[in-house]
Amino acid sequence: MAVLTRLWRARARASTPISSVAASTIRTLSSCSVANSGADLEAPSLLAQNPLPLRHGPKDRNVQWVFLGCPGVGKGTYASRLSHLLRVPHIATGDLVREELSSSGPLASQLAEIVNQGKLVSDEIIINLLSKRLEGGESGFILDGFPRTIRQAEILEGVTDIDLVVNLKLREEALLAKCLGRRTCSECGGNYNIACIDIKGENGSPGLYMAPLLPPPHCESKLITRADDTEEVVKERLRIYHDVTQPLEEFYRSRGKLLEFDLPGGIPESWPKLLQALNLDHNDKQSAAA
Numbered sequence: 154m155a156v157l158t159r160l161w162r163a164r165a166r167a168s169t170p171i172s173s174v175a176a177s178t179i180r181t182l183s184s185c186s187v188a189n190s191g192a193d194l195e196a197p198s199l200l201a202q203n204p205l206p207l208r209h210g211p212k213d214r215n216v217q218w219v220f221l222g223c224p225g226v227g228k229g230t231y232a233s234r235l236s237h238l239l240r241v242p243h244i245a246t247g248d249l250v251r252e253e254l255s256s257s258g259p260l261a262s263q264l265a266e267i268v269n270q271g272k273l274v275s276d277e278i279i280i281n282l283l284s285k286r287l288e289g290g291e292s293g294f295i296l297d298g299f300p301r302t303i304r305q306a307e308i309l310e311g312v313t314d315i316d317l318v319v320n321l322k323l324r325e326e327a328l329l330a331k332c333l334g335r336r337t338c339s340e341c342g343g344n345y346n347i348a349c350i351d352i353k354g355e356n357g358s359p360g361l362y363m364a365p366l367l368p369p370p371h372c373e374s375k376l377i378t379r380a381d382d383t384e385e386v387v388k389e390r391l392r393i394y395h396d397v398t399q400p401l402e403e404f405y406r407s408r409g410k411l412l413e414f415d416l417p418g419g420i421p422e423s424w425p426k427l428l429q430a431l432n433l434d435h436n437d438k439q440s441a442a443a
């Protein structure tokens with residue numbers, strides 16, 4: 154991870170075009186390059202190569218995982234739970250963008266315009282925000298919301314090894330409702346969802362039930378909604394996800410790193426199954442619940 158930090162710092166200092174940073178970092182890291190056989194490995198063989206729990210990754214370091222998935226799928230929820238479980242930082246680029254937005258920094262107004270239209274922030278801005286976040290150095294991480302473009306994935310691949318990419322999937326009908334139901338407590342920062350998803354099974358397809366995650370009474374009057382969680386903007390984010398981010402699935406599948414996970418329901422149904430898919434053991438589950 155120190156390598157990653159150094160390189161992103163160097164990029165931020167030099168304002169070098171990202172493509173040349175990626176090229177030079179790929180050269181620098183040729184001795185510890187990302188395994189890229191091109192073989193289309195299935196998730197089980199990926200896990201067989203890297204049996205979990207992965208407190209330490211392939212080179213005796215902590216896990217370096219990425220979470221992919223449409224807006225509203227629950228990347229933040231599950232990435233955050235796993236980060237507590239595996240004791241690695243959960244780094245969400247959406248949170249970095251929102252922190253910058255709430256500051257009075259020079260970028261704030263430029264970012265507000267982009268984010269409130271549901272568009273993606275430029276790769277350069279995102280890499281700079283990430284490099285600032287990583288200045289302290291990290292040992293292992295779970296990235297959420299990054300990479301989001303093939304270019305970002307190539308840059309990441311040029312600077313460090315990703316062990317596993319978890320692709321969370323949820324039926325399209327549920328995604329919009331999940332985004333519109335999101336609420337955050339302005340005081341404690343707790344995340345809730347007031348949407349109750351109840352899709353009846355029909356023509357052989359199973360139903361889907363996701364209970365709302367309601368706030369405790371002391372948060373009820375302090376709930377806020379993200380400015381970009383309006384119907385129009387969420388639809389635009391979903392469109393951009395399908396056009397620009399979804400190709401990353403094939404990028405990581407071809408490298409044998411993609412673990413597909415269909416969410417079977419809300420947190421009570423999905424969390425144990427996710428742990429199982431990740432081959433995390435019972436002790437880990439107990440410590441997660443603690």
Ligand SMILES: Nc1ncnc2c1ncn2[C@@H]1O[C@H](COP(=O)(O)OP(=O)(O)O)[C@@H](O)[C@H]1O
Binds near residue numbers: 224267268272
């Ligand atoms: N890796 C990224 N590249 C470009 N823009 C990003 C990235 N991560 C976050 N953003 C910006 O921040 C916004 C919020 O991100 P996030 O909280 O991850 O949203 P979502 O709920 O759509 O997954 C995005 O719509 C986008 O404008």
